[in-house]
Amino acid sequence: MENESVAKSLKLFIVLSRAYKAINEHVNKVIQANGLNPTEFAVLELLYHKGDQPMQQIGGKILLASGSITYVVDKLEQKGMLKRIACPNDRRVTYAQITDEGKSFIQEIFPEHARQIHDLMSSLSDTEKDEAIHLLKKLGLPAGKF
Numbered sequence: 001m002e003n004e005s006v007a008k009s010l011k012l013f014i015v016l017s018r019a020y021k022a023i024n025e026h027v028n029k030v031i032q033a034n035g036l037n038p039t040e041f042a043v044l045e046l047l048y049h050k051g052d053q054p055m056q057q058i059g060g061k062i063l064l065a066s067g068s069i070t071y072v073v074d075k076l077e078q079k080g081m082l083k084r085i086a087c088p089n090d091r092r093v094t095y096a097q098i099t100d101e102g103k104s105f106i107q108e109i110f111p112e113h114a115r116q117i118h119d120l121m122s123s124l125s126d127t128e129k130d131e132a133i134h135l136l137k138k139l140g141l142p143a144g145k146f
Contacts, residue, residue, distance in 0.1 A: 023120050030116055034109050039064055039072050041113075044081055047098035048106040052085065055094050081105060 024038075031041045042062040047053060053061070059069045073096055076082045081102030087093035098106070121129060 026120060027113070027116060030109075030113060034105075039068070040076055040081075043069075043072055043076060043096070044098060044102055044106050045110065047082060047096060048103060048110070052095040052097045054087070055084070055096050058096060076102070 028038045031038050034041075036044070039062070042064070043058060046058065046061055050061075055069055055073060058073075059065060064072070073082065073084070077084065080099060082096050082098050085095040085097045087095060124132060
């Protein structure tokens with residue numbers, strides 16, 4: 001009986017991993033077609049929807065190692081999509097701020113991005129989506145990912 005439970009756990013892990021990989025690859029193609037890599041898009045999308053962010057906290061919010069944030073911010077700054085702003089109250093803190101060019105870019109491509117994700121999730125009803133969200137959070141909480 002326990003072997004069957006272990007086998008089901010392994011099967012779930014494989015199915016979940018493959019589903020994530022397939023969906024992610026599809027979404028990333030559109031992002032890359034617009035001249036960004038997925039991490040650059042994630043940073044811009046975060047700044048667009050949540051406003052200025054301390055650079056030290058961006059990695060945790062988009063699930064990226066903190067060492068990579070400087071590189072990504074540098075690339076987006078070179079493209080004119082964000083700028084660094086020194087915190088007036090704490091010299092140790094630097095904020096990333098989306099520029100007008102970055103806002104225009106996200107406003108142009110985000111609706112297509114959202115539609116694409118909606119289309120990819122359309123095989124599930126709204127009730128099934130709610131259930132999937134609940135179950136995936138239940139899986140992730142013990143692993144410390146949410």
